[in-house]
Amino acid sequence: MKTVLLVHAHPDPHSLTAQMVRAARAELRAQGHEVIQSDLYAMGWNAVYDEHDFPDRQDRERLSFVDESGHAFSTGTQPDDVRAEQAKLMAADAVVFQFPLWWFGMPAIMKGWIERVYAFGLAYGYQGAGNRHRYGEGGLAGKRALLSVTTGGPAADYGPRGINGQLDELLFPxxxxxxxxxxxxxxxxxxxxxxxxxxxxxxxRAKAGLAARMRTLFTDAPIPYRTQNGGDFPDRHVLADDVAPGVTGLRAHLR
Incomplete structure (x- = not known):
C-alpha cells in the first residue's frame, strides 16, 4: 500500500476538477492505497506569506529536524497550517496536482501552497548544502508527482504548433x-x-482516463529530465559541450 496526496484547486465543489478528484480517490482506494487530500479552496488556504512564514536563520538551524525517512528540513516558527501540509507532503509516496489551467499556469491558491509549503531545508537548502542538492536530488527525492490539468480550449491550441503553445512547455516551470x-x-x-x-x-471519459493513470501511478516511467549531479552539468550550471550538441531550450533538459 502507498500513500497518495491529492492537491486540488477549484472554488466549485461540483466542477470537473472536483469530479476528477473523486474519481482518482475512488480508484486509488480500490487499489488499497491510502489517500490524503488538500482541497485548497475548501480549506480556505492562505496563499500569501505573512511574518510567521519567515523564521530567521537562527530559528531555521535550531528547529530543523530529520523525519523517519532521513529527510532533514525545518518547520521553524512556521504556522500550523504550513506544518500540517508539510506533514502530508512528507507522508506521501506520490502527489497528484489537479487543477484548471488559468492564465497559462496553476491557480494562484495552488501556487501559494507551493510557496509556503516548500520551506527552506525541505524543497531547497536541503541538508544545509545550499544548491548542491537540486534537480533530481533533495528533500522530496523518491516521491512521484503527476499533474492532472484541464484546459478550456481544444487540444489543437496546445499542440506543437498551437496558438497557446505546447502544453508540456507551458508546464515546464x-x-x-x-x-x-x-x-x-x-x-x-x-x-x-x-x-x-x-x-x-x-x-x-475524462474521469476514466484519470482513473487509468491512477492504476499506473507507481509503474509509469517518469519524464527523463537530466539531473544536476549526474555528469551532464559538470559545473552544475551549463550542459557539457558533448552532451546533446546543437540542442537548446527545453529539449536540452531531456535525456
Whole structure:
C-alpha cells in the first residue's frame, strides 16, 4: 500500500476538477492505497506569506529536524497550517496536482501552497548544502508527482504548433522547476482539453482516463529530465559541450 496526496484547486465543489478528484480517490482506494487530500479552496488556504512564514536563520538551524525517512528540513516558527501540509507532503509516496489551467499556469491558491509549503531545508537548502542538492536530488527525492490539468480550449491550441503553445512547455516551470527541482520523479502530464464545451460523455471519459493513470501511478516511467549531479552539468550550471550538441531550450533538459 502507498500513500497518495491529492492537491486540488477549484472554488466549485461540483466542477470537473472536483469530479476528477473523486474519481482518482475512488480508484486509488480500490487499489488499497491510502489517500490524503488538500482541497485548497475548501480549506480556505492562505496563499500569501505573512511574518510567521519567515523564521530567521537562527530559528531555521535550531528547529530543523530529520523525519523517519532521513529527510532533514525545518518547520521553524512556521504556522500550523504550513506544518500540517508539510506533514502530508512528507507522508506521501506520490502527489497528484489537479487543477484548471488559468492564465497559462496553476491557480494562484495552488501556487501559494507551493510557496509556503516548500520551506527552506525541505524543497531547497536541503541538508544545509545550499544548491548542491537540486534537480533530481533533495528533500522530496523518491516521491512521484503527476499533474492532472484541464484546459478550456481544444487540444489543437496546445499542440506543437498551437496558438497557446505546447502544453508540456507551458508546464515546464512546474514539472521541471516545482517538482523535479526538489527531487521528485515527474510523470507525463494527464490533460483534458476543451472543457468549456464538455458534455456528460466527455466528463466520463475524462474521469476514466484519470482513473487509468491512477492504476499506473507507481509503474509509469517518469519524464527523463537530466539531473544536476549526474555528469551532464559538470559545473552544475551549463550542459557539457558533448552532451546533446546543437540542442537548446527545453529539449536540452531531456535525456
Amino acid at each position: 512546474i514539472t521541471h522547476g516545482v517538482l523535479f527541482y526538489p527531487g521528485m520523479d515527474v510523470l507525463p502530464t494527464y490533460a483534458v482539453h476543451g472543457t468549456s464545451r464538455i458534455d456528460a460523455e466527455g466528463v466520463e
